[in-house]
Amino acid sequence: MTAPDQHALFAEFEALYRAQFGFVWRSLRRFGVPEAALDDAAQDVFVIVHRRFGVWDQGGSVRAWLYGVARRVASAHRRTDDRHQRKLAALPTDEARDGLEDRLGARHRLEQIAAQIDALEPSRKQVYVLIELEGLSAPEAAEALGCKLNTVYSRLRRARADLEAALTQPPAPESRSHDRTG
Numbered sequence: 001m002t003a004p005d006q007h008a009l010f011a012e013f014e015a016l017y018r019a020q021f022g023f024v025w026r027s028l029r030r031f032g033v034p035e036a037a038l039d040d041a042a043q044d045v046f047v048i049v050h051r052r053f054g055v056w057d058q059g060g061s062v063r064a065w066l067y068g069v070a071r072r073v074a075s076a077h078r079r080t081d082d083r084h085q086r087k088l089a090a091l092p093t094d095e096a097r098d099g100l101e102d103r104l105g106a107r108h109r110l111e112q113i114a115a116q117i118d119a120l121e122p123s124r125k126q127v128y129v130l131i132e133l134e135g136l137s138a139p140e141a142a143e144a145l146g147c148k149l150n151t152v153y154s155r156l157r158r159a160r161a162d163l164e165a166a167l168t169q170p171p172a173p174e175s176r177s178h179d180r181t182g
Contacts, residue, residue: 013053016062017046023063024070031074034081044073116166124159127152 025042033041048069120128130141131152142152 009054013050016049016053020062020066021046024066027067027070028074031071033074033077037077037081041070041073041077044077045070048073113163113167116163119166120159120162124155124162127155128159128163131156 021042024045025038028038028041028045029035045066049066117125117128126145127141130136130144131138136144138152138156139149142149145152
């Protein structure tokens with residue numbers, strides 16, 4: 001397809017979108033798509049239409065075609081919503097919340113540790129990652145980094161000390177400059 005053909009096809013699609021968006025949106029609402037999901041569902045319809053626009057048989061009614069696509073998109077949204085509701089209903093309430101809080105706390109702690117590892121001096125970080133995270137032995141790390149074995153042990157000891165110091169000190173209070181007066 002040549003560039004002028006693509007441009008003309010895009011212009012046709014844009015005109016269709018502008019002229020028929022309201023029809024598609026109202027159709028989806030009639031099909032029972034929740035108010036909060038209407039715009040997304042309408043966009044889904046037009047994504048499908050855009051994908052098939054060049055091959056669509058223009059002998060039929062454009063509104064009939066859009067209506068059929070909207071019906072299928074609404075059906076897919078209902079199925080997705082039904083699956084989501086079943087999954088939510090299957091969750092134990094209090095236990096799930098407690099487990100989620102525990103997982104979120106553990107994830108936050110892992111993010112803190114990762115941030116502290118990233119903050120290590122680069123040569124210490126390399127040694128720490130190779131030995132503690134990648135599981136290399138100290139002699140293997142020394143060979144990989146091209147340095148002496150005692151240097152690897154020294155950097156590892158210092159990296160561990162830096163991490164322990166950083167992770168045992170309480171977090172700094174957040175700055176609240178917008179709360180200050182005067």
